[in-house]
Amino acid sequence: MSTPLYQAHRVRHFYGDKNVLDIEDLTIPAGSIVGLSGPNGSGKTTLLKLLAFAMKPTQGEIRFNGRAEVPLSPRVRSRVTLLTQKPYLLKRSVFDNVAYGLHIRKDTNGLEQRVARALDSVGLDFSQFHQRSWHELSGGEAQRVAMAARLILTPEALLLDEPVASVDSESARLIRRASLAARDEWGCTLIIVSHDLAWLHACSDTRLSIDRGRIFATGEESVFPPPYLRTQDGRLFKDLGNGERILLSPGNGKTAFIQKSRIRIRRPGEDDNGYDNRITARITQMLLEKKSGNVLTTLALDGFSIILSLAPDQVAESGLYPGKQVTTLFHSNDITWR
C-alpha cells in the first residue's frame, strides 16, 4: 500500500488560549480530491494553512509523503501550494507573478512557454495579459493569475480555500476546470474548502466537514453540534429552540454525531412508533450527486443542517422537494460521542 500524501496525528492548534483545531487522525491519499466544508470560524482555513506548512501546529505533527515536515522545509516548498479566497498578487506584472515560483526555484527553462501554458489553463490569453500590471486586473482575473502562479509549479498538493467565492461565474468555471485538470494531468491532490456543496459533491472523492476544529466524514456522519443540556432526570438532549429536542445517548465526548444511514425520513402514512427522536426539518436544497446518482438532500434544523444521500425512488415516493417540511426519525441509541 502506498504512503498517504498527508497524515496528521493528534494535531491541535491554539490562538492564544483558544483551541481552534483538534484533529485526532487525518489521512489524505495522494491523487485524491478532498472536499472540506463547515461553518465560518470552524477551523477550515487554519487546517489548510497547517497542511500548506505555512505555520506549525501547536501540538502534534503533520507528515507529508511519510515524513514529518515543518514550515519552509525544502521537501515541501513548491510541492504544496495554497490559493486563498482573496489572492495577494505581487506588485509586478502578470508574467512576473506567474513566474515568481519558478524564479526562486531557479527553474527558468522555457519560462515564457510555461507561463503561457499556465495562463492558458485558467483561460487567460498570454499576449493579452502577460504585460499587464497587478492593478490592471479584475477580481476574477487576479484570482486566475494567482491560480496560474500555483499551477505552473505542478505541485503535489493544491489547497484551495474558497477559491471561487468572490469571482464571477466564468472565472469560477475556469478555476474549477483548471484544478480538476491538475489532478488528471499530474495526479495533483486537491483539498478544496468551499460552501459550494454542488461542486464539492460533484468532484470530491472524500467529503469532510469541520465543526469547532473537529473533523467528521460528511458522507457518513452528521454532527449535532453543542451545546447540550440535561433533563431533570439527567438525560442528555439538544434543544432545537422550536419546542423540539433531540434526545442523546449517554456519553462523555465533546460532540454528538450519528451515522447518516441511521436517519430516516418518514414516508407518508408510515408508523413512527419505536423512534424516540421525531424531529421536524425543512428541505433547503436538493442536488444530484453525479457519482452515485443519488439526490443530496439538505435538511435544515435549528442552526445546523443534515445532508442525506437519498435514492431517487425514495425522493419520488415521498414527494420530496425543496421547501417541504419532513419528519426525521432516528434512535437516540444510535447517537455516539467523540
Add this chain to the structure above:
Amino acid sequence: MEYLASGFIKAVELLVRGDASTWSAVSATLQASTWSMMVSLLTGLPCGFALGYFDFRFKRQVRTVLDTLLALPTVCVGLLVYALISSRGPMGEFGMLFTLPGIAIGQTILAFPIVTAITASIVENIDHDLKLTLVSLGAGKKDIIATCLWEVRYGILAAAVTAYGRVLTEVGISMMVGGNIKYHTRTITTAIALETNKGMFADGIALGIVLMAIAFGVNLSLSFLRKR
C-alpha cells in the same frame, strides 16, 4: 521688501557665475549628506525590517525609544558627537572634529532612527497574505525578506527621502561638529545662517535656492521611480 528682490537677483548671478564659496558649501553639503544617508540606509533598513517583521522581547520598548529619537534635537546630536570626537573624547585620536566625516557621523545618528522607524512601520503594515502567498509559492526565508522589501519599495523610498530632508536641512550638527569653516566644512545651512547674520541676503538666498533645488530634485526622482 526691495532688498529681498535685489537679493534674489544677486543670488542668480552668484550661481551662474560659479561663486567659489557658494559652490563649496553645496559640495560640502552633498558630501556629508551622501555619506550619512548611505550609512543610515545600510544599517537602518535591516534594523527596521527586523523590528517590523519579527516579534521579540522588549520590542515595544525599542519602538518607543526609536519614536522618541525621531524628534532628536540636532544640537543634542551635535553635542554628543562633539564630545565623542573632540580631542578629549573616546574617538579624539581620529581627528574628525571640524571635518566632513564628523558632520556625517552626526547626520547618520539623526537619519538612522527615521529610516529604521519608518521602515519598521511599513513592514508591520505589510499585508498578512503576502507572507502566506510567498510560502505558498515556495519562497524560503531569504526570498521572503527580499520580496517583502521589494513589495514595500515605495514606502522605503519615502523613508529615505524623509531622512534626507532632515539631514539636508539641519544646522545644529554642521555648526557644532563642522565648525562652519569656509571652503572646508561650511554647508549650505550653516552658510545661510552666517550670511544672514552678516546681512548678506543675496548669498543666503542663493544657497536657499540651491537647497530647495536639491530637495525638489530628490522628490522628482522619487516620483519618476514610482511611475516606473
